[in-house]
Amino acid sequence: MEQEPILQVENLHTHFFTKSGVVKAVDGVSFDIKPGETLGIVGESGSGKSITAMSIMRLIKDPPGKIVDGRVLFKGENLLEKSKKEMRSIRGNQISMVFQDPMTSLNPVFTVEKQMVETIQTHRKVSKKEAIDRAVELLDLVGIPSARSRLKSYPHEFSGGMRQRVMIALALSCDPEVLIADEPTTALDVTIQAQILELLERLQKELGMAIVMITHDLGVVAEVCDRVMVMYAGKPVEFSEVTELFDHPKHPYTWGLMSSIPQIKNRQDRLEAISGLPPDLRDLPQGCSFAPRCKHAMDKCHEVDPAFREHIPAHHVRCLLYEEKEEVTT
Amino acid sequence: MLNYIIRRLVMLIPVLLGVSILTFSMIHMIPGDPARSMLGTKANEKALTELREELGLNDPYLVQYGKFLGDLAQGDLGTSFKTKAPVSDELESRLPATIELTLFAMAIAMVVGVLAGVISAVKQYSWFDNLSMTGALFGVSIPIFWLGLMMIWLFSVKLGWLPASGRLSSGVEIEAITHFYLLDSILTLNWSGFADVFKHLLMPGVALATIPMAIIALMTRSSMLEVMNQDYIRTADAKGLATYLVVFQHALKNAFLPVLTVIGLQFGFLLGGAVLTETIFSWPGIGRFVLQSILARDYPVVQSTILVIAVIFVFVNLITDILYKYIDPRISLD
Ligand code: SF4
Numbered sequence: 001m002e003q004e005p006i007l008q009v010e011n012l013h014t015h016f017f018t019k020s021g022v023v024k025a026v027d028g029v030s031f032d033i034k035p036g037e038t039l040g041i042v043g044e045s046g047s048g049k050s051i052t053a054m055s056i057m058r059l060i061k062d063p064p065g066k067i068v069d070g071r072v073l074f075k076g077e078n079l080l081e082k083s084k085k086e087m088r089s090i091r092g093n094q095i096s097m098v099f100q101d102p103m104t105s106l107n108p109v110f111t112v113e114k115q116m117v118e119t120i121q122t123h124r125k126v127s128k129k130e131a132i133d134r135a136v137e138l139l140d141l142v143g144i145p146s147a148r149s150r151l152k153s154y155p156h157e158f159s160g161g162m163r164q165r166v167m168i169a170l171a172l173s174c175d176p177e178v179l180i181a182d183e184p185t186t187a188l189d190v191t192i193q194a195q196i197l198e199l200l201e202r203l204q205k206e207l208g209m210a211i212v213m214i215t216h217d218l219g220v221v222a223e224v225c226d227r228v229m230v231m232y233a234g235k236p237v238e239f240s241e242v243t244e245l246f247d248h249p250k251h252p253y254t255w256g257l258m259s260s261i262p263q264i265k266n267r268q269d270r271l272e273a274i275s276g277l278p279p280d281l282r283d284l285p286q287g288c289s290f291a292p293r294c295k296h297a298m299d300k301c302h303e304v305d306p307a308f309r310e311h312i313p314a315h316h317v318r319c320l321l322y323e324e325k326e327e328v329t330t
Numbered sequence: 331m332l333n334y335i336i337r338r339l340v341m342l343i344p345v346l347l348g349v350s351i352l353t354f355s356m357i358h359m360i361p362g363d364p365a366r367s368m369l370g371t372k373a374n375e376k377a378l379t380e381l382r383e384e385l386g387l388n389d390p391y392l393v394q395y396g397k398f399l400g401d402l403a404q405g406d407l408g409t410s411f412k413t414k415a416p417v418s419d420e421l422e423s424r425l426p427a428t429i430e431l432t433l434f435a436m437a438i439a440m441v442v443g444v445l446a447g448v449i450s451a452v453k454q455y456s457w458f459d460n461l462s463m464t465g466a467l468f469g470v471s472i473p474i475f476w477l478g479l480m481m482i483w484l485f486s487v488k489l490g491w492l493p494a495s496g497r498l499s500s501g502v503e504i505e506a507i508t509h510f511y512l513l514d515s516i517l518t519l520n521w522s523g524f525a526d527v528f529k530h531l532l533m534p535g536v537a538l539a540t541i542p543m544a545i546i547a548l549m550t551r552s553s554m555l556e557v558m559n560q561d562y563i564r565t566a567d568a569k570g571l572a573t574y575l576v577v578f579q580h581a582l583k584n585a586f587l588p589v590l591t592v593i594g595l596q597f598g599f600l601l602g603g604a605v606l607t608e609t610i611f612s613w614p615g616i617g618r619f620v621l622q623s624i625l626a627r628d629y630p631v632v633q634s635t636i637l638v639i640a641v642i643f644v645f646v647n648l649i650t651d652i653l654y655k656y657i658d659p660r661i662s663l664d
Contacts, residue, residue: 092570104561119569154659
């Protein structure tokens with residue numbers, strides 16, 4: 001049975017117009033995600049994965065940022081054509097987001113109750129009491145002990161892991177159909193990371209929402225995702241099922257990421273196996289953006305920008321290693 | 331909380347002792363003779379000596395200071411050399427006059443300053459931002475006496491809209507209950523009196539508000555700009571909250587702490603008597619009173635009034651600190 005995708009991103013381009021030039025942070029990203037599916041977006045910082053998420057939510061600061069091209073279809077409707085007011089009624093309601101740092105993502109001067117109740121009451125016509133009951137239910141759901149009494153606490157009175165649970169509860173307040181998790185475990189201790197991932201998996205089974213999991217960590221992808229898109233310099237470079245990607249990785253950048261999957265005990269060391277730095281997005285090298293760091297780069301890699309192609313069914317790669325000779329020369 | 335307040339009040343004692351020693355020594359150090367300033371330059375030596383004896387000015391400094399402290403301990407602020415009235419009587423209407431003017435000015439400064447700062451930050455680099463920030467820069471640099479005189483010239487002399495001096499027009503009566511005339515006129519349902527008091531407050535209030543308003547606006551803007559980039563503001567946006575909630579609740583409450591510091595300090599300064607403004611607008615407050623008393627070498631008035639100002643200053647600080655705790659739950663007062 002083919003299910004209709006709940007969210008489709010088509011050819012998304014988000015650029016930042018700065019004094020020193022145009023930063024093409026997201027430059028042609030397309031993917032779709034079905035209800036109940038988890039899609040991973042992987043890449044180093046600066047690869048455009050977070051900007052992709054912020055673009056879907058229409059949270060890009062304008063100026064300097066602007067979504068210059070593409071469509072974001074949520075249940076068939078283009079979010080990029082919605083008014084600000086319509087977008088507000090979708091954000092936190094049908095599409096919600098969990099951020100990286102739970103220490104700074106909750107407002108320090110308001111109680112958890114206030115922050116949850118205001119979200120619920122923004123999107124649902126319920127009394128304060130009903131909203132509080134809902135908040136308790138949610139905190140229970142994400143595994144916060146003695147939920148009702150913790151409602152009156154301020155964020156600083158929770159540990160990091162508990163705060164991230166509060167963030168998740170907040171994101172789930174209105175039964176979203178899509179949950180975007182932007183590096184939800186990066187700021188946490190290793191043991192807590194595993195707990196939060198388990199929690200997200202359990203919640204997805206219970207609630208059936210689609211999850212877009214943004215991470216720099218292929219280990220996280222292996223644990224929770226169904227499909228994965230690898231991004232580099234604002235563009236997708238590889239896209240396939242997770243098992244396929246781990247069994248037959250095709251792109252040299254993915255190889256680099258794989259060899260840098262840290263052992264559980266030192267997951268903090270990030271992607272050090274790939275030498276060099278991500279390119280300057282204002283001034284991309286000619287040809288393949290990855291060429292300056294690619295161990296397999298050929299002469300033509302510095303001239304021809306490879307296309308993103310389905311080289312084998314359901315497995316897209318952007319790399320000249322797999323291009324037919326004739327195609328390259330034309 | 332109560333413990334904290336009590337501790338702060340106990341700490342008030344050494345502060346006040348220090349202030350009293352300082353004022354006592356300073357007023358006695360400046361050259362001048364209370365007896366001569368009371369009797370005039372043509373007074374004969376004998377009368378002067380008698381008066382000095384009577385005022386206790388011939389006693390050793392330590393005895394004079396001890397007597398001042400002793401009276402103070404019994405709640406006696408002393409008696410004015412000049413008017414022979416108890417200092418507390420003199421302060422009874424002057425202190426409310428200054429407090430009323432300060433509250434009025436700070437209300438203007440806070441409302442306008444915070445609003446201008448918030449809008450400037452949210453609409454950074456807009457025409458409003460440019461206009462209000464230019465205004466704020468003028469505000470902090472404009473000499474108050476000049477502004478006051480210009481206002482009097484325009485609104486009193488040229489247009490005749492507003493009274494140039496005092497708290498009340500002659501002929502208008504207000505039954506003094508608290509000596510806060512706005513309050514008294516409301517309490518006695520005296521609406522024409524209220525209007526008259528309000529008109530008298532307007533010009534000195536605006537003049538006095540200028541500097542704090544400008545500082546508050548600048549501070550609010552920079553603080554808001556910083557807060558608007560915080561992760562929790564992004565969260566608030568991602569939750570779909572209405573913009574006014576994001577700006578005026580989530581951002582402003584966080585941005586308000588440094589602004590509160592400024593407000594507290596300015597409040598203290600203004601309460602200490604805005605000498606210039608009170609002088610220009612002949613406002614019968616403590617600023618002008620202290621100045622006149624210093625000129626007349628009216629020692630008891632100067633000593634006690636400055637002490638009262640110090641107490642108020644400390645209280646304003648205490649209230650500011652308590653408000654801090656109220657705004658930011660992470661701050662611990664202990
Ligand atoms: S196109 Fe060339 S440089 Fe780019 S990833 Fe493939 S091999 Fe490396």
